[in-house]
Amino acid sequence: MIKKHNQKQLIETLIHGIFLIFGLVAVGCVLLITVYLVISGIPAIREIGLFEFLFGTKWASTADNPSFGILPFILTSIYGTAGAIILGVPIGFFTAVYLAKAASPKIKAVIEPVVGLLAGIPSVVYGLVGMLVLVPVIRVIFNVPDGTSLLAAIIVLAIMILPSIIKVSVSAMEAVPKEYEDASLALGATPVETCFRVVVPAAKSGIAAAVVLGVGRAIGEAMAVMMVAGNVANMPSLFESVRFLTTAVASEMSYSSGLQRQALFSIALVLFLFIMLINASLNLLLKRSKEK
């Protein structure tokens, strides 16, 4: 009997160990990437100079007299993400409100899977459609010589972040206890008032989390953006060809060498820090709103 018990104990520990290892793999990956990025990103920054690197406005990595200023990329990434949020969050939010509170079950049964499908479309497909449809349309509507621009990238990103915003917001609003609504309605509030004054505030942190997800996806997207933004290292302007932090790394990596390659790692490091910063600050916001 005792033997059997010991054996069971052994298996328990063994399985515990296996799961622990699997868990550590994920943590290890994050650590490995962080360490690797820092190690490979620092040398170029040292050589170029931090100020020069972050605030230089000219990027000419293969010129005879190369310059490595990534301010255009940083600003483009910020503007692009902000634009996508400004366009995407209202649409996503109201769609979520509609789906969670107003839509009939039949309509909901159609729209929800479609939104899910939108999340499953590979980013290269978004890029392709953007390149073949959106870019020419922008060129014609705004009468500019070429449609690849910050605007095209913003529109593509806004569509790409919709599914995560909608899905997370819907589940946040559906998690609000029915009693809240009943109480509000019983006190004489209209359904619309109930929705926006009771349900939405109660689901605030969930909706904020949806925005975080959106920001994260928008700032990290490379493929789709690369196909519609033009990729020239200009200072951002709505109808100019621009290059994001992500596309700066992706577009030059394949043939790069020497300091150029090291500088690309430095860009990746900057992007990484950006995403960490955004996640951390929004997580903090979430925590605060919860504590209140």
Place this chain on the structure above:
Amino acid sequence: MEKIKREKMMKKITGLVITTILVVFLLAGCGNTNSTGGTDISGSVATDGSTSMEKVIGALGEAFTAENPNVNFTYNPTGSGSGITAVSERRCDIGLSSRALKDEEKALGLTETVIAYDGIAIIVNSGNPVTSLSLEDIAKIYTGEITNWSKVGGDDAEIVLIGREAGSGTRDGFEAITGTKDVCQYRQELTSTGDVITTVSQNPNAIGYASLASVGDSVKAISVDGVTPSENTVKDGSYVVQRPFVLVTRTNDNLSFAAQTFFDYITSAEVSEIISNAGAVAIK
């Protein structure tokens, strides 16, 4: 109970042993055919240089190692200049350069052998009335001196310049030939030949450049200085937007047996199809 379990265990073990034996035999069999295969050469062939030649040299290396599996073929994509330095410093067997050697490089004791030419087509939208440009006009267009198609006989519309990303061999070749290195005012920098062609086919005012072999019917390849780009005009040198793919070797050194066999193979007529499939114009 115990007995049945043990029997099962035995069965499993026997199965495992048999499988192992079979696998060992199979592997041994492979080894045998390899070592008695006859024609094969062993050794290593190290190449170093031009990134533009990646496709061509990669295809050639693959074809060569398929026939001679014991040869260790390596290709280090560093750029033409580094490749030439590497071969003169004996760091590789064959240097790869996508430009002809300069006289001072030849004076260092290096020999060039052209294996193929790479024609770069200047492409415009099919709807564009312009069919021919001089090399000078192309340079002026790319440096932003000419910004409207009407200046070169087209419609009154702004020219949209499409190019490749920094580091691309095609961009490097184009800018070197037109003398526009580092001064091109691109509107778009795309990362593949296909992207350039698609974009030019989408925008009526776009101009771009792409490897001649990849240009299809969706865009129009224009004549440069009155010469239409084609395999023949690239071969005879009359189409000027082209560059040679060159093998660089040390004049006074003999190649190793493996490297010499590889050299003979890729300079023979039998590889011309491989070279054309890889997007370059074969010379034989």
